[in-house]
Amino acid sequence: MRNIKLVIEYDGKDFNGWQKQPTKLNIQGEIERAIGEITGEEIELNASGRTDAGVHAIAQVANFRTCSNIGIEKIPIAINSKLKKSIRIKQAEEVDMDFHSRYRCKRKTYRYVINNSEYGTAIYRNMEFNLPCKLDVEKMRKAIKFFEGEHDFKGFKASGTSSKSSIRTIYSAKVLEQGERVFIELTGNGFLYNMVRIIAGTLVDVGLGKIQVDEIEKIIESKDRTRAGKTLPPNGLFLVKVEY
Amino acid sequence: MRNIKLVIEYDGKDFNGWQKQPTKLNIQGEIERAIGEITGEEIELNASGRTDAGVHAIAQVANFRTCSNIGIEKIPIAINSKLKKSIRIKQAEEVDMDFHSRYRCKRKTYRYVINNSEYGTAIYRNMEFNLPCKLDVEKMRKAIKFFEGEHDFKGFKASGTSSKSSIRTIYSAKVLEQGERVFIELTGNGFLYNMVRIIAGTLVDVGLGKIQVDEIEKIIESKDRTRAGKTLPPNGLFLVKVEY
Numbered sequence: 162m163r164n165i166k167l168v169i170e171y172d173g174k175d176f177n178g179w180q181k182q183p184t185k186l187n188i189q190g191e192i193e194r195a196i197g198e199i200t201g202e203e204i205e206l207n208a209s210g211r212t213d214a215g216v217h218a219i220a221q222v223a224n225f226r227t228c229s230n231i232g233i234e235k236i237p238i239a240i241n242s243k244l245k246k247s248i249r250i251k252q253a254e255e256v257d258m259d260f261h262s263r264y265r266c267k268r269k270t271y272r273y274v275i276n277n278s279e280y281g282t283a284i285y286r287n288m289e290f291n292l293p294c295k296l297d298v299e300k301m302r303k304a305i306k307f308f309e310g311e312h313d314f315k316g317f318k319a320s321g322t323s324s325k326s327s328i329r330t331i332y333s334a335k336v337l338e339q340g341e342r343v344f345i346e347l348t349g350n351g352f353l354y355n356m357v358r359i360i361a362g363t364l365v366d367v368g369l370g371k372i373q374v375d376e377i378e379k380i381i382e383s384k385d386r387t388r389a390g391k392t393l394p395p396n397g398l399f400l401v402k403v404e405y
Numbered sequence: 406m407r408n409i410k411l412v413i414e415y416d417g418k419d420f421n422g423w424q425k426q427p428t429k430l431n432i433q434g435e436i437e438r439a440i441g442e443i444t445g446e447e448i449e450l451n452a453s454g455r456t457d458a459g460v461h462a463i464a465q466v467a468n469f470r471t472c473s474n475i476g477i478e479k480i481p482i483a484i485n486s487k488l489k490k491s492i493r494i495k496q497a498e499e500v501d502m503d504f505h506s507r508y509r510c511k512r513k514t515y516r517y518v519i520n521n522s523e524y525g526t527a528i529y530r531n532m533e534f535n536l537p538c539k540l541d542v543e544k545m546r547k548a549i550k551f552f553e554g555e556h557d558f559k560g561f562k563a564s565g566t567s568s569k570s571s572i573r574t575i576y577s578a579k580v581l582e583q584g585e586r587v588f589i590e591l592t593g594n595g596f597l598y599n600m601v602r603i604i605a606g607t608l609v610d611v612g613l614g615k616i617q618v619d620e621i622e623k624i625i626e627s628k629d630r631t632r633a634g635k636t637l638p639p640n641g642l643f644l645v646k647v648e649y
Contacts, residue, residue, distance in 0.1 A: 170526060170527040170528060171527050171528070172527050172528045172530070176611055209465070219528070237523075238524075241524060244531050245526065246525075247525065247527050247530070248527055249524050249525055249527040250524065251522075251523075251524050268426055278495075279481075279484060279495075280481050280482075280493050280494065280495050281490075281493055281495065283414040283415050283416050283490065283491050283493040284414060284415070284416045284461050284463070284532065285532075286416070286490050288528065288529075320497060398616050
């Protein structure tokens with residue numbers, strides 16, 4: 162038995178999210194099918210975490226166990242040949258049998274991309290959230306610093322979701338600007354459901370002057386979802402890196 | 406009567422090129438229809454030049470004449486509201502009646518984007534040409550310099566196309582590298598049919614060692630299409646700028 166770790170890029174637009182579902186096209190199911198066609202086994206693919214419908218991954222990590230003796234260097238090409246072009250296996254590596262993509266994950270980095278131009282973008286419309294009103298990026302830069310460190314992010318998760326604890330640590334939080342694009346980048350030990358999209362929505366409210374920079378600390382402390390900003394749409398969100 | 410100049414972004418993947426055709430979805434036809442719905446007129450839109458099926462434009466320029474007195478600042482929003490999201494009017498400006506997008510064009514800039522990674526990209530697959538073999542970018546940088554200046558580009562146009570003259574001037578020709586991406590950028594007074602895609606294909610052959618850097622001059626002088634490289638696919642090509 163071998164344990165194989167994959168690094169995977171996918172275009173979230175084409176799928177109803179990572180997680181396997183019986184009737185809707187999903188990334189996990191597609192890759193499990195492709196691996197099954199190659200190994201002849203029924204395999205189970207564990208990712209570092211789910212991503213929602215429309216959310217992209219530049220480098221999702223997932224692992225599976227197999228008895229197949231296919232050469233490790235042939236695995237990406239073999240799986241890719243059975244997949245749609247909207248999913249690409251970028252890397253395969255043999256890992257210890259006890260490696261688990263989710264439980265062993267130490268840090269994850271997400272990026273949220275905002276197109277802050279008046280009429281939006283035609284070409285990148287599925288990879289950027291278009292916001293025509295001009296953002297004050299300096300204010301967003303100050304505000305995002307309050308998210309760094311260990312906090313109870315109860316106010317920044319989708320209602321109705323049950324995680325044991327809503328305490329997470331953000332190691333790094335940055336707002337970057339490049340031409341008409343604004344990038345929000347967060348690295349942490351884990352993220353609650355919709356957490357990045359709600360933080361991004363809150364920072365947008367800061368950039369629009371609806372929330373003041375010095376209110377952020379209190380909003381986090383309040384643990385009150387209604388005080389944070391809107392959940393931004395999935396098309397601007399990228400899972401950028403998963404570290405072990 | 407007014408003459409309106411538009412700057413237009415579009416995702417070439419969704420269309421059979423710029424030019425109006427009776428049965429296939431095309432960019433010119435879509436925008437003419439949208440303007441017609443707003444002005445109630447049958448208008449004719451002149452672009453700086455056609456782009457082929459799959460080719461993108463970041464800033465195509467086109468103009469039309471109208472008797473409508475709609476405010477110039479309202480034109481982009483009004484037209485965009487009648488268009489698919491894969492076309493965006495980015496700017497509208499009232500210009501002299503004798504302005505013509507094609508005849509008055511002085512310089513055009515095209516960019517060709519190559520994804521030079523082993524397994525390609527899932528997310529940007531319609532905006533980059535994937536080439537798994539490693540390119541020698543230094544050689545490509547030296548080779549592209551031979552294209553600068555005035556040349557007869559007869560060997561770098563699609564066969565069967567008839568232009569009066571195949572002499573064009575390239576003002577600037579650059580190869581740029583950013584991570585796994587290689588960009589070929591050309592600015593000139595005009596380009597023959599498929600010229601950028603054939604130059605890009607020739608440079609790829611240089612990067613792969615199939616053509617030597619010092620052969621480029623002779624290949625241009627030979628005016629022989631068979632000596633130049635392949636026409637690269639349209640998905641990597643962007644019309645970046647049109648200057649007047």
